[in-house]
Amino acid sequence: MNHGAAxxxxxxxxxxxxxxxxxxxxIGEVLGMVIGTALGWSNLATILLAIALAxxxxxxxxxRPVLKSGLPLKAAIGVALAADTVSIAVMEIVDNAVMLLVPGAMEAGVASWLFWVSLAFALAVAFVVTVPVNRWLISRGKGHAVVHQYHGGHAHEGHHDHH
Structure with missing residues (x-):
């Protein structure tokens, strides 16, 4: 990937x-919401579980793909933390805020269409908000730009190719 990317x-x-x-x-959000709602947990407990799983x-x-490139687990975890923390945090804040703002969404329960429509809407809003965040991170050589160099086996014997 050239650094003068269009x-x-x-x-x-x-x-x-x-x-x-x-x-x-x-995946994490849906599992957390489903488990928390099914167990009758409070909104806060359900959201905390959903965020942890997310x-x-x-x-x-x-x-996964970083490990497949041959990077050791400890280094791969470092790359993932660097790449995704901001992205996931933004997505989770927006997603859960929307779920709390939609009247009755948290109380609707997993058998309700309101719950699923609200969750899909919340994730869509989170996606729209997170794209520019990721674009900014990548433009600064952070975020997924870090992971990108490990995809497709570009990392060999500990030195990195910068395309």
Missing amino acids: PASLTKLAVSATLHCLTGCA FLFGYSLTI
């Missing part, structure tokens, strides 16, 4: 990075 490709990379993050966030799955999805 804005369009930078945006494409940011969208791809955000979708990647969104997948992990969505980070767990978000990081896991980033770590």
Whole structure:
């Protein structure tokens, strides 16, 4: 990847990075909401569980391809933390804020269409807000730009190719 990347490709990379993050966030968010709601937990407990799981799955999805590039686990975790922390945090703040703002969404329960529509809407809003954040991070060589250099086996014997 050249560092003089055109804005369009930078945006494409940011969208791809955000979708990647969104997948992990969505899995964790849905699991957390389902478990918390099913167990009759308070909104706060449910949201905290959803956020914890969102980070767990978000990081896991980033770590996998980095590990496949041959990087040791400790280094891969470092890369994932550097790449995804801001992205996941922004996504989770927006996502959970929307869930709390939609009347009755948190109380609706997992059998209700209101819950699922609200969650899908919340994740969509979070996605739209997070793309520019990721684009900014990537443009500064942070965020998923860090992970990008490990994709496709570009990292060999501890030295990195910068395309």
